[in-house]
Amino acid sequence: MPKSKRQKIFSLTQTTRKGxxxxxxxxxxxxxxxxxxSTVFVFSVATVRNQNMKEIRKTLADSRFLFGSNKVLIKAxxxxxxxxxxxxxxxxxxxxxxxxxxxxxxxxxxxxxTYLKDFSRPDYARSGNKAxxxxxxxxxxxxxxxDPFPGNMDVQLRALGMPLKRDGGKLVIDQPYTICKEGDTxxxxxxxxxxxxxxxxxxxxxxxxxxxxxxxxxxx
Numbered sequence: 001m002p003k004s005k006r007q008k009i010f011s012l013t014q015t016t017r018k019g020x021x022x023x024x025x026x027x028x029x030x031x032x033x034x035x036x037x038s039t040v041f042v043f044s045v046a047t048v049r050n051q052n053m054k055e056i057r058k059t060l061a062d063s064r065f066l067f068g069s070n071k072v073l074i075k076a077x078x079x080x081x082x083x084x085x086x087x088x089x090x091x092x093x094x095x096x097x098x099x100x101x102x103x104x105x106x107x108x109x110x111x112x113x114t115y116l117k118d119f120s121r122p123d124y125a126r127s128g129n130k131a132x133x134x135x136x137x138x139x140x141x142x143x144x145x146x147d148p149f150p151g152n153m154d155v156q157l158r159a160l161g162m163p164l165k166r167d168g169g170k171l172v173i174d175q176p177y178t179i180c181k182e183g184d185t186x187x188x189x190x191x192x193x194x195x196x197x198x199x200x201x202x203x204x205x206x207x208x209x210x211x212x213x214x215x216x217x218x219x220x
Contacts, residue, residue, distance in 0.1 A: 026069075039105050040213075043102075044099060052121050060105065073102065100209070103116075113211075117208060122204075123200055125194055135194060135197075136177065139176050144196075161189055
């Protein structure tokens, strides 16, 4: 009897080994940084944007940012006084909830805190975010910036809910179209439309939650 095509066996050995190696590598990096730097910040970000983080890393070039699975970070730091890599590191671990990262630094505590709290850049809102403002596309030719919207994107825009039509090579809507209203919880389609129309209605910010220094944890 021929073997069923559904009955296939896949080896997970390589995937498992790779995942384990990545976890071990992150644990090693955390502990190397803990030995090298005097201060550890815990900070939260709503979204990790590469360009914004690149700018922050450039400014704090002598410091080290680490992101990864919170479970792995907690494993590296320790989650109890007995398992803590350094004294009171378990108090850092207790703050690793949600989208957070670690910043290891030898820079001035005041300078780093002020910089992180003041850093702000326009950003694209994501699905699930609350709309900060109402965004309406006016009737007529669809514009993106100072130029008409590319005509080859009609199928994509229709799929996202825009009732448009063609007028020659241009994309047109007969009446104003509201992408989102202030206070809306953005759907994936709304978030995508905002990005396509270059509407940066959100704000990228870094929120320092606390820091460890001299074996003590402090809130911010």
